[in-house]
Amino acid sequence: MKTRRQRYSDSTKRALVDVAERLFTEHGYSATSLDAIVAGADVTKGALYHHFSGKQAIFEAAFERIESRATASIGRATEGHRDPWEKARAGLRAFLEAVQEPGYRQVVISDGPSVLGHERFREQEERSTYAIVDEIVRSVLAGDEWALDDQMLDTFTRIFFGAMSAAGGSVAVSDDPAAAAARVDAAIGFIMDGLRQLLHAEAGSGVTSRT
Amino acid sequence: MKTRRQRYSDSTKRALVDVAERLFTEHGYSATSLDAIVAGADVTKGALYHHFSGKQAIFEAAFERIESRATASIGRATEGHRDPWEKARAGLRAFLEAVQEPGYRQVVISDGPSVLGHERFREQEERSTYAIVDEIVRSVLAGDEWALDDQMLDTFTRIFFGAMSAAGGSVAVSDDPAAAAARVDAAIGFIMDGLRQLLHAEAGSGVTSRT
DNA sequence: GAAAGTACGTACCGTTGGTATGTCACCCAA
DNA sequence: TTGGGTGACATACCAACGGTACGTACTTTC
Numbered sequence: 001m002k003t004r005r006q007r008y009s010d011s012t013k014r015a016l017v018d019v020a021e022r023l024f025t026e027h028g029y030s031a032t033s034l035d036a037i038v039a040g041a042d043v044t045k046g047a048l049y050h051h052f053s054g055k056q057a058i059f060e061a062a063f064e065r066i067e068s069r070a071t072a073s074i075g076r077a078t079e080g081h082r083d084p085w086e087k088a089r090a091g092l093r094a095f096l097e098a099v100q101e102p103g104y105r106q107v108v109i110s111d112g113p114s115v116l117g118h119e120r121f122r123e124q125e126e127r128s129t130y131a132i133v134d135e136i137v138r139s140v141l142a143g144d145e146w147a148l149d150d151q152m153l154d155t156f157t158r159i160f161f162g163a164m165s166a167a168g169g170s171v172a173v174s175d176d177p178a179a180a181a182a183r184v185d186a187a188i189g190f191i192m193d194g195l196r197q198l199l200h201a202e203a204g205s206g207v208t209s210r211t
Numbered sequence: 212m213k214t215r216r217q218r219y220s221d222s223t224k225r226a227l228v229d230v231a232e233r234l235f236t237e238h239g240y241s242a243t244s245l246d247a248i249v250a251g252a253d254v255t256k257g258a259l260y261h262h263f264s265g266k267q268a269i270f271e272a273a274f275e276r277i278e279s280r281a282t283a284s285i286g287r288a289t290e291g292h293r294d295p296w297e298k299a300r301a302g303l304r305a306f307l308e309a310v311q312e313p314g315y316r317q318v319v320i321s322d323g324p325s326v327l328g329h330e331r332f333r334e335q336e337e338r339s340t341y342a343i344v345d346e347i348v349r350s351v352l353a354g355d356e357w358a359l360d361d362q363m364l365d366t367f368t369r370i371f372f373g374a375m376s377a378a379g380g381s382v383a384v385s386d387d388p389a390a391a392a393a394r395v396d397a398a399i400g401f402i403m404d405g406l407r408q409l410l411h412a413e414a415g416s417g418v419t420s421r422t
Numbered sequence: 423g424a425a426a427g428t429a430c431g432t433a434c435c436g437t438t439g440g441t442a443t444g445t446c447a448c449c450c451a452a
Numbered sequence: 453t454t455g456g457g458t459g460a461c462a463t464a465c466c467a468a469c470g471g472t473a474c475g476t477a478c479t480t481t482c
Contacts, residue, residue, distance in 0.1 A: 166373020194405025
């Protein structure tokens with residue numbers, strides 16, 4: 001049972017993150033002042049600094065919220081499928097959708113790395129959308145006939161994650177997002193077909209020692 | 212023939228960009244003050260604002276310099292090769308090298324997008340390393356037997372560029388960069404093998420209409 | 423119902439990006 | 453040679469911003 005004070009406190013905190021998410025999305029990190037945030041939430045800086053340690057902290061709260069929404073959306077899109085390759089395609093489409101959201105583009109992709117720093121950004125990523133990509137990549141590539149070690153699977157995940165992020169960015173800025181998404185879908189599908197063919201053609205040859 | 216005043220002026224401008232590049236690389240954009248830059252270059256803010264319109268402008272000058280160095284390095288690595296696939300592999304290795312440079316990581320990858328904005332960042336990219344990737348992708352994929360239109364080739368370039376950037380990032384933060392680079396090389400080589408196989412196996416089928 | 427603590431509000435500070443204005447050396451024409 | 457004009461800065465200053473110190477009212481607890 002929550003006490004009344006806690007309910008009030010949670011409410012103001014939520015209001016702060018709400019406004020912060022909107023302003024950070026619209027104007028970016030540096031162009032968003034704490035004064036504007038507290039004014040929008042109808043509180044003062046005292047309240048903000050009571051709930052958060054500083055500007056970076058409230059940014060991170062908005063960041064996490066945006067990323068968890070994207071993660072949930074992608075997770076929902078993939079959970080139905082049984083075949084790993086189908087699951088991968090469904091995940092890709094959901095990813096391309098999620099990455100077009102303005103908040104994701106501005107807060108996560110653009111401001112995320114520079115505000116949080118490489119390290120924290122990587123940490124945050126790894127327990128959200130990146131985790132889904134990793135899971136899918138492993139389910140697709142980690143057949144018994146393949147001797148891909150953990151680090152090699154990580155490498156593939158990184159590559160696909162980067163490819164999809166860049167592809168998503170190009171979709172987001174396109175004049176015709178639907179057509180652009182279709183092209184990305186075709187291109188990555190094509191690459192996946194190549195991998196699949198290779199998987200069947202020379203199963204067991206091993207790529208880890210290739211130079 | 213340059214007058215003495217111009218030589219002095221060029222010298223101070225170069226000194227400013229030198230210091231800016233170093234400080235932006237070491238501490239990032241927001242943690243680098245103009246006071247620190249002008250102090251390091253042994254001039255005053257008046258000089259800085261005489262040569263640049265503001266902080267963003269001098270950042271962009273450092274940005275361009277770092278990117279042009281990377282571009283030149285990659286260009287040098289690829290110019291010898293005749294076979295497109297070999298050229299691509301050589302370019303990939305040079306890219307993975309270039310992306311490990313601290314300046315490239317901090318200024319171009321981390322701060323670049325948020326400071327310059329998506330738009331200007333994309334512009335800068337497109338006439339440097341991205342242009343090389345695009346050229347290589349086209350030389351590899353644009354065989355006569357393939358009916359890939361311009362937009363589809365762009366899509367492939369975006370995807371590969373994103374993949375390589377992400378891969379480069381993972382190499383840069385790795386405990387053992389050499390081993391990580393080898394893994395990336397193997398993984399992308401594997402993907403390329405898949406594409407090549409597909410190119411020969413079902414030449415002319417066309418991927419543009421695939422959904 | 424008093425003591426303790428939470429959840430803020432208020433007032434203030436140092437730093438920072440940016441600007442307005444002054445100044446002096448240098449170039450060029452007469 | 454010289455003197456007006458201009459480029460290349462230096463100096464002084466400002467507003468905005470992130471952050472801090474401290475005060476206060478309302479709640480919970482005992």
